[in-house]
Amino acid sequence: MRIGEAAERSGVSAKMIRHYEGLGLLPRAARRDNNYRDYDERDVAVLQFIRRARDLGFSLDEAGVLLSLWRDRGRSSAKVKRLAEQHIADLDRRIAEMRSMADTLRGLASACRGDQRPECPILADLAGARAKH
Amino acid sequence: MRIGEAAERSGVSAKMIRHYEGLGLLPRAARRDNNYRDYDERDVAVLQFIRRARDLGFSLDEAGVLLSLWRDRGRSSAKVKRLAEQHIADLDRRIAEMRSMADTLRGLASACRGDQRPECPILADLAGARAKH
DNA sequence: CCTACGGCTTCCCATCATGGGAAGGTCAAG
DNA sequence: CTTGACCTTCCCATGATGGGAAGCCGTAGG
Structure with a gap:
């Protein structure tokens, strides 16, 4: 899916999705032939995770740490x-x-x-x- | 007095005093021959007023409004x-x-x-x- | 007389999270 | 072929504050 749909589904604006990618909070998104970013369900889940962390008042840095803990099965x-x-x-x-x-x-x-x-x-x-x- | 003393007496950093002046929250300070800003007791009182307003959580804009109300005897x-x-x-x-x-x-x-x-x-x-x- | 030092000046940059908007590419429907 | 809705990157703004550079001023001590 394109960034607009990922934004709508996750509650994170397209602007912010690009920004998070620039910060290194998200890996660089896959690109289609037309250079549009391409997202899948797992990407949306990550965005929702960040969104929820922000809703609970965590900073983006903290959200990043939580994200890496989430991904770390041996945490x-x-x-x-x-x-x-x-x-x-x-x-x-x-x-x-x-x-x-x-x-x-x-x-x-x-x-x-x-x-x-x-x-x-x-x-x-x-x-x-x-x-x- | 010079800006350092005004800062110390008011609890507003010299950096911020200059910034407030740039924002128009404070009138442009008087200058000495050497171009140093010059403050008197009333200036310090204004700075303390702003400081206190900030301590109570008012924005600088709100502090500016409160300041103008303070100066307005007919408020x-x-x-x-x-x-x-x-x-x-x-x-x-x-x-x-x-x-x-x-x-x-x-x-x-x-x-x-x-x-x-x-x-x-x-x-x-x-x-x-x-x-x- | 020179130097060192502390204070001052302006100017630019960083923070944190977010959004606005311009200029231009892409694609599907009419 | 045009229109319109997407997308791209890039720059700028917010609000309050601080850091730091480059350079001027003035005094105290050698």
Whole structure:
């Protein structure tokens, strides 16, 4: 099949498929006589694998590592699990950061009247007047 | 003061101060005879304002809007509050996304033995075999 | 007086993942 | 034979940040 169909079936855009190939994340695709890339079911499965890894927040580099582990029949599941746990820890760290931001903002916004007057604890906080607690 | 001191006092790197000026987020800095940029306390306060906005997750564009509202004495706090609430909603959406990723991964990782054997539900999931629930 | 050093200047490049779009080749249907 | 939907490669943009080169400025120490 051509790249458009592979894209549709995998959920990875044609643009990205070419890009992944350029990065070396995918092997160079087979070509037809007309120089069009040619894909089969296994290629689509690989693309779906990458797509799913991206959906779970893994970077392309990490997706590449997972892919090579997937292909390695003699792999130890310990390596996969370690990678997953590191990624979970990273997600948790970023979640905590963002929660802290959101909570701070919620506190400031709730103290802000939000009317036509200029007084605003949000701007006051940004300007350096830290809240009184 | 020179850019190095302004950077240290504001917590914004010299590199970024120049960049913000290039973006038009900051007015062009005053220059000394030797062409060095020259900053005063008010400049540092503006930089701190931007820094704080960034710390709360606002984009540079949003920081620019907040900055102009801060400078506008006749502003209505409603505009500030609306911007903050949109940002909170955006943070909450991203947090929910990441929590969903982390929770899925936690489920898969807990089902993975993590030993020297190749069986691994994490890879099985990525490969398209969706979990049984 | 020369040199070394630290600070500054501009400019270009890299990151990460993705998309937009131009210029041009290929192929099937009308 | 044209049209239109594909495909190709190549360049550029995003957003925020940093790295580093080449070169200027100014002071302190020999």
